[in-house]
Each structure stands twice: as C-alpha cells, then as structure tokens.
Amino acid sequence: MDHTEFAVSPFIVATETDGGLVLLCVVPGKRPTDAQLLRNRQYFVYDACYCQLYHLPHPGPQHEINGFSLAIMREPNKGTGTGNLRPHGQAEFGHFVVAAQAHLFWGKKSPQLCIYHSATKTWSKKPVVIDSSPQKHSTTKTFTIGGPKGTVAWVDLWRNIIFCDVLAGRPTLSCLNLPPPLRPRPNVGAGNPRSHRNIAVLGNTIKYVEMLPHPDRSSSTPPSHRWEVVAWSIQKANRSWPEDWHTEGNLDSTHIKVDSGTTAATLPTLSTLHVGLPTLSLQNDAIFHFLAKIDYRQSEHTTWVLAVDMQTKTITQAAEFRAERTLGLAWGFDASSISAYLQTAPGN
Numbered sequence: 001m002d003h004t005e006f007a008v009s010p011f012i013v014a015t016e017t018d019g020g021l022v023l024l025c026v027v028p029g030k031r032p033t034d035a036q037l038l039r040n041r042q043y044f045v046y047d048a049c050y051c052q053l054y055h056l057p058h059p060g061p062q063h064e065i066n067g068f069s070l071a072i073m074r075e076p077n078k079g080t081g082t083g084n085l086r087p088h089g090q091a092e093f094g095h096f097v098v099a100a101q102a103h104l105f106w107g108k109k110s111p112q113l114c115i116y117h118s119a120t121k122t123w124s125k126k127p128v129v130i131d132s133s134p135q136k137h138s139t140t141k142t143f144t145i146g147g148p149k150g151t152v153a154w155v156d157l158w159r160n161i162i163f164c165d166v167l168a169g170r171p172t173l174s175c176l177n178l179p180p181p182l183r184p185r186p187n188v189g190a191g192n193p194r195s196h197r198n199i200a201v202l203g204n205t206i207k208y209v210e211m212l213p214h215p216d217r218s219s220s221t222p223p224s225h226r227w228e229v230v231a232w233s234i235q236k237a238n239r240s241w242p243e244d245w246h247t248e249g250n251l252d253s254t255h256i257k258v259d260s261g262t263t264a265a266t267l268p269t270l271s272t273l274h275v276g277l278p279t280l281s282l283q284n285d286a287i288f289h290f291l292a293k294i295d296y297r298q299s300e301h302t303t304w305v306l307a308v309d310m311q312t313k314t315i316t317q318a319a320e321f322r323a324e325r326t327l328g329l330a331w332g333f334d335a336s337s338i339s340a341y342l343q344t345a346p347g348n
Contacts, residue, residue: 007034012334013043014072017144017201020341021096022046023072038064038103045072045096045118048341056098056116063114063123064103068139071152072098075119076167095119099152099166106137113166128164129172137162137175140193143201145236153201157193161206163239177242179232182212192330195276200335201236202284207248208232209288211278224271227253229278229288231310249286249310257314264318267304268294275306276329282337286311291332292318305333 007029014023024044027035034040043056059065075095098116102125105111112125137156145151150167161176196211209231216223230250238244253275258264267273270292277291288308294301307317 005029007040008032012336013067013070014142014144015336015338016072016074016096017146018337018340020047020049020338021072021074022048022336022338023070023098025067038067041067043098045098047094047096048338049094054118057121057123059114059116059123063125065100065114066103066105066139067100069101069105069142069154070098071100071142071144071166072096073144073146073150073152075117076146076148076150097150097167099150101139101154113164113171115166126166126171129170141199143199145201153206155199157197157199161199174239176234176239178208179210179242179245182210182228182230192328194330195328196278198278198280200280200282202280202282204236205233205284206236207280208234208245209278209280211276211290213276225253225274226271227275229253229310231280231288251308251310251313255313256308257312259314259316262315262317263320264306264315267292267306267315267318270315273304274329277332279333279335282335287316289333289335291329293329296329303332 005028007027010024010026012022013025015021022045024046026042026044027040028042029035029040038059042058045054045056046052047054073096075097095118097118100114102112102114111128111130113128114123115126116123136159139154140157141155143153143155145153145163148167149165152164152166154162154164160178163174163176165171196213197209199206199208209229212228214226214228216225228250231248232245233248234245253270256270258267258270273292273294274296275290275292276296279289281287281289286309288310290306290308292304292306303321305319305321306315308314309316
C-alpha cells in the first residue's frame, strides 16, 4: 500500500519486554478521524526472532478493546514458566498472546479481558476478579512483565500502575501508586502525560521518569526555557508498596553541558528549545532521551532527539529529523530492543 492510503501513519502499539515481538496498528482510510473507530484498525505482529509478520483477525464488535491497554507476550512453556523461544531458523514458531482490557472495563462489576492466542488464532474473553481498584485510573501506557502468569502493567502516568496476571485462571488486579509529583497540580489528568512522564521495565526493575518544565514568563527574546528531571525505580516484585520507590537521579537543564566532539555540538542553545518526551534508555544505563523542538506548536521546524547522560549531565548525541508528523511533545519516537534481533547484511 502507498502511504497515502493510510488515515494515520502506522504506529507501534506494544512491544514485548525483550523487544522480540512488536504489535503494530494500521488504519486504511482517507481521514485521520477514521483511526478513532475500532472497526477501521488492523493489527499486525512482527516476530523479530523468526522474521515473520502476522495479520491478526479483527477483534470485531464482540471483542471491543481499549487500545491503550494492548499488551503482547510470548506464550510461556508449560511447566517451565519461560517464554516459548527457539533458535532462529527452526521450523516451529513460538506462540504469542495479545491481551487488552475490554472497552468497558473500569466501573464494571464483572470486567473482562480480551485475549488473542496465536496457537488457536482466535479472540476470547476472560473475567477479571476485582477485590479493590483505585478511585481513578485511565490507562495511558502498557508494558509487559511476563512470567508464567503473563503479568501486564497498565499505567496511568498521572497516578498509578495496575498489575494484571492475564494468563492466570482467575486474573486479579493489584495497584501501585506512582511517586509523588515534582509539583502537585490541581488538574491531574488533563493533557497527555507522555509529554513529561514515562515508564519502562528493565530487568527486575521498573523505572519511572518525570519532567517538570519551567516556561519563560518574561518578555525576553529569545525565551529561556528551564526544566527539571527526576528518575525513580522500584523492584518489579514490589507491586503494592509505593514507599519502596527510590530516586536514582535528578537533573536541572541549566547544568547540562554539550559534548563538543559529537553531533550535539551543532545544536541551538538548549535554553531556546522546547524539550519533552523523556524516554528511558533500554540499555539500563544513565542515558535518557528527549525530544527537542524550536517551537512545539509548529511542525515545519527541525526536531532533535537528545541523548543526555544523567550522571555526567552532558548531551552526548543529537539526532536530527524533520518534524512534519510530530506536532507537540507527546509523540515523535519510541524506544525498542528490536535492534538486538536484526541481522546485518554481509559486508555491513
């Protein structure tokens, strides 16, 4: 298909924690509003272990889902609790599971999961047991923890994390509140939190980052923007004790240096840029990535992805790209471990 046949650009919905599985959404159509209707969305799974692309059967009206809650994982091997992985090139492919909240989930007495099993190539529903649930939760991001029970984490980046063992016989929910915000705000839940918050699971640790912008209220030209970042972590086994969150580092943009020997040396002055979309490095190091724009309200300017070392407080790299499809600071790039599965061509 030509790119003009898509209502919106194809996008990544979810990835497996180790990056081997990618769930993609494609919306054929002529208008961006076509993407708002579930019936127009087509889902594909790319398995990087076997270089296979699968087109999932449409969930249909009987399995209406909350798209923000979609997660993907390997089908655990029975008796081992490990993912069903096989060496590349072996004929038998590993099976996977796609799971999501039903469209009407919170507030229901008997909420249900919608689950797709690649082994049977069918969607099904499974009831969820809710002993207690948070007063407020709106899933804005999902990540997979996996394990024998197929644990999924649904994240409200304004408030909390809901854990659900989707492969258990009777899935139950548990809640973990996020760390206290850098600055309490009266209108929690307004706007897209992805502009200033992010979360990821790295090994046995869940890491969370929050960014607090300090807009320039003066009439200076050019304006001088300042922002702060704090990173938190918690062991993923601690699902209900918010006191176990601890800070891993913090950063004030006025203290950031630029490595003059890298691509970052060509950047405009950092204080003149609008910066957002904090993204954790999946290498489990001190690098954080940010989206930087001359003006976040416009799309004709150049955009950069900045790699910032939180320990040395240095911009180590800056990758430039055009910004036609990145209005605002909540979208622009995704982090993935899929590169670990890519095979380089001979001679490269």
